[in-house]
Amino acid sequence: MEDLVFGPVPSRRLGKSIGVNNIPHKVCSYSCAYCQVGKGDKIQVMRQEFYKPEILVKQIENKLNKLNQHDYPDYITIVSDGEPTLDINLGKLITCIKKLGIPVAVITNSSLLHLETVREELSLANYVSLKIDTVNAHTWKHINKPHKSLLLNQTLDAILAFTQHYTGQCVTETMLVKDVNTSDSELSGTAQFIKLFKPNIAYISIPTRPPAFEGTLPPLEETLLRAHETFSWHCLNTELLTGYEGNTFVSTGNFYNDLLSITAVHPMRIDAVKELMAKTNATEESLKKLIDSNVVKQLSYERQTYIVRCFKK
Ligand code: SF4
Incomplete structure (x- = not known):
């Protein structure tokens, strides 16, 4: 069996995190222009079993057993080379990992949240990161290249339904692509939507690794500043994710x-x-x-x- 557990890796968002890849390579409901995993081999919305949760949990336990106390993770993060909520055993997996006494984070593209079972399973996690790149259906098709059965409005409504009841840490991630979702109206539309449920942090990220589709570029620094100020103006606790994973909160005393x-x-x-x-x-x-x-x-x-x-x- 291949190695489906990696880390611990340092993460600004989650401290020390052990990653769990519960989905085979690039099985996803989207085929994002900026995806660092490559173009979609299989775009699907049907949930199924990929790996037995027991196997994943065993691999996590093996990994934990080899760690010294200093390296012990703050989170086990379900973050795949595809969309983690496609795993029909997601709820069971989260429950089993939590029994190890470590909080669980899930990084999702939000596209299957219209399914009540997915919302229920995700609500078991201690931390959920929701992708919201745009609220414009045309831009969404361009940037996220969703499975043809998906509807943006359905996803946005589902995000509101989920966040209304979710009690864990909820953050959003908005990936900005040059000249695609960075106009003033795009940015304020996205910020206005995110403001409806006020996540703990609204992250703005940029492509930092080679993208799946050529010509997918990070925005200019000027655009990133405008985006940060637009989100902040909408009272969102906004942070940039630009590939740096250091610690912002500890002053080194060095300018x-x-x-x-x-x-x-x-x-x-x-x-x-x-x-x-x-x-x-x-x-x-x-x-x-x-x-x-x-x-x-x-x-x-x-x-x-x-x-x-x-x-x-
Ligand atoms: S949702 Fe994530 S894994 Fe899926 S295509 Fe987009 S970036 Fe890649």
């Missing part, structure tokens, strides 16, 4: 490290950067060096000046 870790998550207003400079004994020259070497960028938005992280290689 370079602190500025990079904070701007990886939030664009920083220049007054806050100046406060950081004062705390870390940095000078204007230190900031200029980072700007000149394209590590960060200074941008203006709505009459404010921001420092944003450059994420393009």
